[in-house]
Amino acid sequence: MEKALPELPASLKNVAVFPEDSRYDKVRSNDYKVGHPKVVILAETEEQVIDAVNYAAKINQEQQMNFPLSIKSGGHGLSATSVNDEGMVLDLSQMNQITIIDEEKRLVKIQAGALWGDVAQKLTPHHLVISSGDHGDTGVGGLAVSGGMGILLRSFGLTIDKVAGATIITADGKKHWVDNENEPELFWGIRGGGGQLGVVTEFLFHADKAVPTDSGFSVPIVVQTVDYSIDHLPAFIEAWHQWFDTSSTKLTSILLLNAGDDDTIVAQGRNFWYGDDSSQSREVFEKANKLGEVLEENQKSMEYSDFVRAQHTPLEGKNTAYGRNILVKHISENVAKEIQYLLDKPFVYGVELRSLGGAVNQPTSYFNAWSYRQEEIMIAYWFDKNYAEEANNLFQPFLQFGTGIYGAYSSDESSTETHHVWKGEAAEKLRALNKRYDPNQLFTQNRKL
Ligand SMILES: Cc1cc2nc3c(=O)[nH]c(=O)nc-3n(C[C@H](O)[C@H](O)[C@H](O)COP(=O)(O)OP(=O)(O)OC[C@H]3O[C@@H](n4cnc5c(N)ncnc54)[C@H](O)[C@@H]3O)c2cc1C
Structure with a gap:
């Protein structure tokens, strides 16, 4: 017979949501998974967090029950582990000062x-x-x-x-x-x-x-969006890498790659310039327009907070994306060809290349638990999670091309993946x-x- 949960401490009674509660459906899920926890604690204070941790620890130890404890902040973790089945979700969304x-x-x-x-x-x-x-x-x-x-x-x-x-x-x-x-x-x-x-x-x-600048923006950014049609992916990626690496660290660039018609690749460059629109930003963006055949381009100055805006979209476990990634110093011709091969599948949502370097590479590898201070690009592979097995097999060769993995940008919780997230002394x-x-x-x- 299923063991009943012990009584909650008094401090948690008003912040606990059980399955029979009408609020349960609103708090059981994260972005990727519909959870079936036995209880969700909507903690409002540190004392309640302490009581919830003690309660879960006691059940696990004294009742010898498997009572998983998930921590949920924004519910957008790719691993989907911030909710669970049969355990407790410690939801911190009310602690948002x-x-x-x-x-x-x-x-x-x-x-x-x-x-x-x-x-x-x-x-x-x-x-x-x-x-x-x-x-x-x-x-x-x-x-x-x-x-x-x-x-x-x-x-x-x-x-x-x-x-x-x-x-x-x-x-x-x-x-x-x-x-x-x-x-x-x-x-x-x-x-x-x-x-x-x-x-x-x-x-x-x-x-x-x-x-402070003349534009009137408090934290100004200029966003350039460039759509390219690409015939030869290795040369394009090499030119993109050279371009961001030799530009200012005010530039951060993200490339989104997808298969186009007739063996072409379509790429969207999303380039972010920290600061006002200036002759320097225009010069850098002009060079982006020469990286390949441009289909469309636009630039917009805006406030940083207007780009990174919270929508407070309800979490219903509906996100079907599965992500993998690898951090690399350079993308060789061979790796670029492998990327092209990844794109050639119906279940792929795209390959994202993120520029690293600049301020990321300033601290030493001992500064904190992020060891990858030499890497210059993150290759992220996005696909439909229903095809995870096939897509994971396709991505396997990439592990040898890079030095590490950004753990929170990967949906793969396997121990093999984890061995690439933290290595050596850091692990x-x-x-x-x-x-x-x-x-x-x-x-x-x-x-x-
Ligand atoms: C649509 C989307 C866009 C994204 N864009 C980016 C991006 O641009 N850059 C980027 O770097 N990442 C990005 N990510 C990845 C995401 O930011 C990370 O996975 C991050 O961990 C999510 O944080 P969260 O609090 O929302 O997650 P949650 O799902 O709440 O938590 C994820 C995990 O983090 C741990 N955790 C959460 N809160 C705490 C805490 N308070 N104390 C200790 N451990 C805790 C838990 O183990 C938990 O399972 C994106 C994810 C999505 C879904």
Whole structure:
């Protein structure tokens, strides 16, 4: 007979949603999966997070029950592990405060449940910006423990590079403030080590300051969109790489590749210039127009927060995309041909190439748990998840072409994939931290270290 759940502590009763509750359908899912948890806790305070962690740990230990505990911030994790079946979902979306602590020092405290679009909206009038992903509905929690590649990546680096401190609740229910002085190893681990070490409830960020300009925008960007038709993909990719690498770090570029007619490839370049429209930005964008046969091109100046806008779209588990990726230093002719082969399948949604380098490559590989500071391009492969087996087989050769994988941009939770996310010394250090802070393996709804 199925064991009944023990009574919830009093502090959680008003924030718990059980399957029979009319709100259950609104909180059970993330972007990729419809969950069937036994209970969802809509935590509003750190005390409730502590009580929820203790409750889940007690059930796992004393009742010898498999009671998975998922942590959900924005619900946009590609792994879909922020909801589960038969366990608890600790939903932090109500903990979404964004507070500018010290404008002069650019210190901003953000609770894990805030969305990046709302962060941009709050910071922009103050000329402040934190490099994040480019989708406004992704959550602060998931991104700030794993990576964070956005449209200002080459100007300001990864999101995890901007974390100056954090509050984390570990599996024993203890609250820790971590930064360079306090528990520096744990601080190192939560910046790229994913959610294996505990629940981060809030982050202290060191934001960047945008210099006021004449345009009237507080954090100005210029977005160029260029549609190309390509006959020879290797030469085009090589020219694109050379172009962004020799341009300013104010430029971040994303290429979206798809199969076109008659063996051609269609590519859309999305180029982001941090700053006002200027002779420098126009010169760089003019060069983008010479990379291949241009079908259409446009440029638009705008506010950063208007691009990274939160839509607050309800999470219903309907996203059918499955993503894989590899981080590379260079795309050789051989690799470009393999990319072309990936595109030639009906289930593919496209291949995305993201420019790295610039500020991402400034810190040393020991700065935080992101080891890939030499790589210059991320190759991301998107396809229909119903064809995961076939598509994963096709992507397999790419593992030898690159040096690592961005874990939060991959839907593949297998141990083979995880071995490419963290390697060598970083992997060992994370495993040791995981053993120390989660000895009974409470936080299993994530990559297994
Ligand atoms: C449409 C879309 C666009 C995206 N665009 C980008 C992009 O431009 N750049 C980019 O870098 N990524 C991008 N991603 C990937 C996404 O940002 C990451 O997967 C990120 O982890 C999602 O964070 P979340 O809080 O929304 O996820 P959630 O689903 O809530 O969480 C994902 C996992 O992170 C861990 N976690 C979440 N919150 C916490 C916490 N508070 N403490 C500890 N662990 C936690 C948990 O293990 C959880 O299972 C995109 C994803 C989608 C679906």
